[in-house]
Amino acid sequence: MPRPRTHDEALRLRLLDRAGVLLSKEGAGALSLRRLAADVGTSTTAVYSLFGGKPALVRELFVEAFHRFGTHLGAVPRTDHPGEDLIQLGLAYRRSALADPHLYPIMFANVLPGFEADDQVNQEALRALTPLIETVRAGIEAGLFADVPADTVMLSCWGIAHGLVSLELNGYAPEELDVAATYEQALRANLAGWAREGM
Amino acid sequence: MPRPRTHDEALRLRLLDRAGVLLSKEGAGALSLRRLAADVGTSTTAVYSLFGGKPALVRELFVEAFHRFGTHLGAVPRTDHPGEDLIQLGLAYRRSALADPHLYPIMFANVLPGFEADDQVNQEALRALTPLIETVRAGIEAGLFADVPADTVMLSCWGIAHGLVSLELNGYAPEELDVAATYEQALRANLAGWAREGM
DNA sequence: CAGACCTCTGTAACGGCGTTACCAAACGGG
């Protein structure tokens, strides 16, 4: 005999949406339950009914961020050239991060105190990276890389993309540098470094 | 006719030291002025007299973190082989980050709300990376790399190190992988990718 | 159709936070 869900779903979406906007436009410090509730026209208690608290709401943003991220990566078409596919994945990685820059630190830096990604949500999140894994595997099967485990190449590709994007978002890219071009060059260099001798 | 500095310097150091310990052992959420003052046996007002507020205290931790970081990097000897020197710098980079893992996000992720590194402190901090810059320049002069700007190679080396260390600290390294070995492999691959054709 | 019941959500409170106003104490200079 529960009360039927009336405004719940709509309110839930409005809260999540507004939380994302607050985060994207004003950063992590601006995301307070009181302000969020006031903006949406409800009370802080709603967050506790619908989510369970602030960390739980942040958790939803976390999976949402990875979902968008996975969409960006999944949109990259697979061709018969895994090497070039990896480059395109890397470019999509950066585009996704720059699309909403405040979502990126939620995924990869623990920028929201009180929220620690548990193993379950983490593994769920990492599914966004399956295009990367599969393309690395395809590259190995195509004989592109030297004899190293797939995880090694995968972590290296992820690392260079994450590192450069993270540095760029934190303002550490030299001003006079063409960041986009440098980024792509670095992706290609990293890939070339793993190439089988003579390729 | 100012009152002489009596306990100031000692109290100042005790506060900074304790703040570093709190940060390293319990994370960013545990660093509150009230707790810090209580632990050191003073009052929160002392922080305002000695530093000017919490962001100012965090700023001191920020420069301290970069100072230790620069010490680690500066301890790497220069040889006649800039390529190998770069690898050793990369290894020192990771050692430094793992030495006190909670200091690393202070430098490169904005994990402390309310503190944003201004340009002055940022440029001062980046001096810790001068060994990296100089070694890249030495590599270019030695003809190690293809014809690309020093900043490009430098950013790439920094990016792969930062990216892998950051992923490792956030628990994203696959468990079955030998992270240290993979890290060094990735450094070498990245370097090889920039190498002049036929080197 | 009426009343019991459960869910939802607003009000108000609690403890903790950073910050600030105020003030007593401590020391150097005249």
Add this chain to the structure above:
DNA sequence: CCCGTTTGGTAACGCCGTTACAGAGGTCTG
């Protein structure tokens, strides 16, 4: 010796996340 200045403690303010409590409003039962 006392005055001026700095230091740092007490207490308050306005935030925050969280929670106890109560009222409102649909839903099933009789």
